[in-house]
Amino acid sequence: MAAKKPENLSFDDAMSELEHVVVELESGEIPLEQALKRFERGIALARTTRDKLDQAEQQVKILLSQDDQAALSDFDESTS
Numbered sequence: 335m336a337a338k339k340p341e342n343l344s345f346d347d348a349m350s351e352l353e354h355v356v357v358e359l360e361s362g363e364i365p366l367e368q369a370l371k372r373f374e375r376g377i378a379l380a381r382t383t384r385d386k387l388d389q390a391e392q393q394v395k396i397l398l399s400q401d402d403q404a405a406l407s408d409f410d411e412s413t414s
Contacts, residue, residue, distance in 0.1 A: 337375070340375075340378045340379045340381070340382035341382050341385075343379075343382065345383060345386045345387070345390075348379050348382050348383050348386070349379075349383055351375075351379055352376055352379040352380060352383065355372050355373075355375055355376040355379065356376065358372055359372055359373060359376070
């Protein structure tokens with residue numbers, strides 16, 4: 335099964351795979367050529383997770399800028 339493109343993964347899935355890549359690379363037990371491929375995948379995953387965090391931060395900024403005087407309240411699922 336081919337790996338999904340990093341940008342098509344959820345944030346959590348991308349982070350989980352990135353953690354796995356780091357463990358593989360730190361083990362030092364994979365051949366150089368495979369290590370380079372895993373490193374390349376890790377870089378792509380890191381960029382994807384950073385982009386997703388940047389998007390989430392932007393959404394929070396937009397929401398806060400809409401009414402920065404609004405009082406915080408508990409989330410009520412029945413009203414959404």
